[in-house]
Amino acid sequence: MDDAAVLEKKGYSLSVTLGEGSYGKVKSAYCNKLKCNVAIKIIDKRKTPRDFLERFLPREIAALKRLHHPSIIKTYEIFETSSGKVYIIMELGVKGDLLDYIKITGAMKEDFARLKFQQLASAIKHCHDSDLAHRDLKCENILLDKDLNVKLSDFGFSKSLSRDENGRTILSKTFCGSAAYAAPEVLQGIPCDPKISDIWSLGVILYTMVYALMPFDDSNVRKMICIQKQHRIPFPKSKYLTTECKDLIYHLLQPDVSQRLCIDDVLRHSWLQTSKSEIPTSPSAAEIVCQGPEVTVKSTSENFQVTVLLTDTFLTRFSSF
Structure with a gap:
């Protein structure tokens, strides 16, 4: 199942790609529940180095779950599919970086x-x-x-x-x-x-x-x-x-x-x-x-x-x- 289909089941309508890095990509989407646009970081664990999977990805997820502050990007949801893809749903910085x-x-x-x-x-x-x-x-x-x-x-x-x-x-x-x-x-x-x-x-x-x-x-x-x-x-x-x-x-x-x-x-x-x-x-x-x-x-x-x-x-x- 492709990203659009996975996310549609969760109530997200996938849109454009905002950026791509070594270990994943970030796309914008509309969230039906929140009634606003969000950013979705998509990481394919099958295509990432073991060091990233064992050290850096767990640290990032732990930090996002732990930090709650008005000047830190808000994380709405994190889930993983059986195919090995991790989806991190975050607040969208609409004005860019x-x-x-x-x-x-x-x-x-x-x-x-x-x-x-x-x-x-x-x-x-x-x-x-x-x-x-x-x-x-x-x-x-x-x-x-x-x-x-x-x-x-x-x-x-x-x-x-x-x-x-x-x-x-x-x-x-x-x-x-x-x-x-x-x-x-x-x-x-x-x-x-x-x-x-x-x-x-x-x-x-x-x-x-x-x-x-x-x-x-x-x-x-x-x-x-x-x-x-x-x-x-x-x-x-x-x-x-x-x-x-x-x-x-x-x-x-x-x-x-x-x-x-x-x-x-x-x-x-x-x-x-x-x-x-x-x-x-x-x-x-x-x-x-x-x-x-x-x-x-x-x-x-x-x-x-x-x-x-x-x-x-x-x-x-x-x-x-």
Whole structure:
């Protein structure tokens, strides 16, 4: 029995293909019960590697059943047929993914970016509070509903975290994700807390939201890691950003994992607390010194200094692991 016939018996009218990946495809359908369009992820277990079936698919299904948050894609139903096909019925991100949105509309204004990033960060807090790391945070995995609300999706590489006898998170030794969004410790193969690595990915996403550019060029990963470890972040002079927004990006893209923010610190950051009427540039918060193609930001409220290059990079879709 083909997919259309299987789904019709369940009350779904299959429509167009939304995307195809290595292990399955996603189609849209109309749900008679819900009276709305949904997304259906179809995985043929007969055509997928054993490692995926034994490790990643069970993790994804477990995460989808476990997570319930307004900014995480909703899962309505999961079922498997005798022929070995798994159907995951999910909320449809009718406005597509964040990367496509940015490519069409350009860089977000700070007020709008703040709202979207706050939604995303709250979704990550829900995951991390549940001892679950996403491990593949990127603009392509952030969907938007009809009102442009964030819906975090694709938990195929997510991992439930275990703790040792002292209550400390057991470090992850399995590495996955996209090079352009991955933290330097992941790219270097260093055992790490994947929740902390998620925070780096949030920094890449926020940067992309406000600049419509990627912060680092991953065409040469070794060179990129070197730049990241030096904490060199390019803040293009082509767009003005408040000191608070740059400060948050700076702390998210912190190469030292012991100094990187946790998700609660992210949500407490001043940029996410500032309303539209309270966004003046604060000379007391940072002194900006320009020297040719470089700018140095010296914080007086916190003990840091960072030199960034005033160069533009190109927004590119990355999908390599």
